[in-house]
Amino acid sequence: MLEVHPTGLPGVLEVRPRRIGDDRGFFSETWSVSRFAECGIEAAFVQDNHSRSAGGVLRGLHYQLPPFAQAKLVRVSRGRVFDVAVDIRRSSPTFGQWTGVLLSADEWNQLFVPAGFAHGFLALEDSSEVQYKVSAPYSPDHDRGIRPDDPAIGVEWPLPRDQWLLSAKDQAAPLLAQAELFA
Template sequence: MLEVRDLGLGVREIRPRRFADERGFFSEVWNAETWREAGLELQFVQDNHSLSRARGVLRGLHFQSPPFAQEKLVRVTRGSVFDVAVDIRSGSPTFGQWVSVVLSAEAWNQVLVPAGFAHGFLTLEPDTEVQYKVTAPYSAAHDRAIRWNDPAIGIEWPLEEAELTLSAKDQAAPLLAQADTGF
């Protein structure tokens, strides 16, 4: 059984079943047939895994432009993150709006981010590991980002800016109004 909750904007939180006993647990985190029965038909082509050593690492807001736009299934296998998705589809009535969810190894939840959304996460604990599946392969020519603190979007990050660690790429990302998203 798969528990699916709409977070808004078409972003979904998913909780796969976890079977636990004295040895530990087992969980089927992805099964094409089970997901198809839940109305979620996806063809993943690549798995990614990141480790953030410190609390306060912010990765994002990232996306790939068409024809390499990606849907992402994101989960945390150690630690926790504040996960964000921003609608960057120019004709969308929810353009520039965002939703968030805390993903954690303890909660064993996942988030499904549709294509046409910028995605990012902020680590809430040290040594946090994030794994995610995508529906299109990485393409450097289509790799894009928008500014994590764009005031027009207004994401309410749970940590102060002085506590954050960002890559040079993420620090230099354009505002959404200046970005060529391709959507």
């Protein structure tokens, strides 16, 4: 059984898989092609990724251009992150808008991010572990990013800018107005 909740952007969905537990621990089915399809989430995932981040690490905002555009199903197996999706489809009525969800191991929630959205997260605890499925393999030639502090987007990150730990790549990412985006 899945609980599926809409976010502020069409197609970006918070998913809460059922967790069955007792004094030994728990079991949870975090992905099932048929159960997710019943809830309107259809994606052919081809790769799983796993990252560990110190508190304050901000990864994103990342995306890949077609034909390697990726849908993502993101979950946290340890710690907490603020997870963000930004609509980067120029023809969309929600172009440039963002939504954010607190994902945590305790809450056991996930975020489904369709292709056509930039994605990023801010680790709120040390050793936060994020695992996510993607619908296309990594392609360095199609890999792109947008600055996470772009004022045109205005993401309200829960930590101030001076507490972020950014990669050199993310620091050098262009603003939305200069980025290569989806039609």
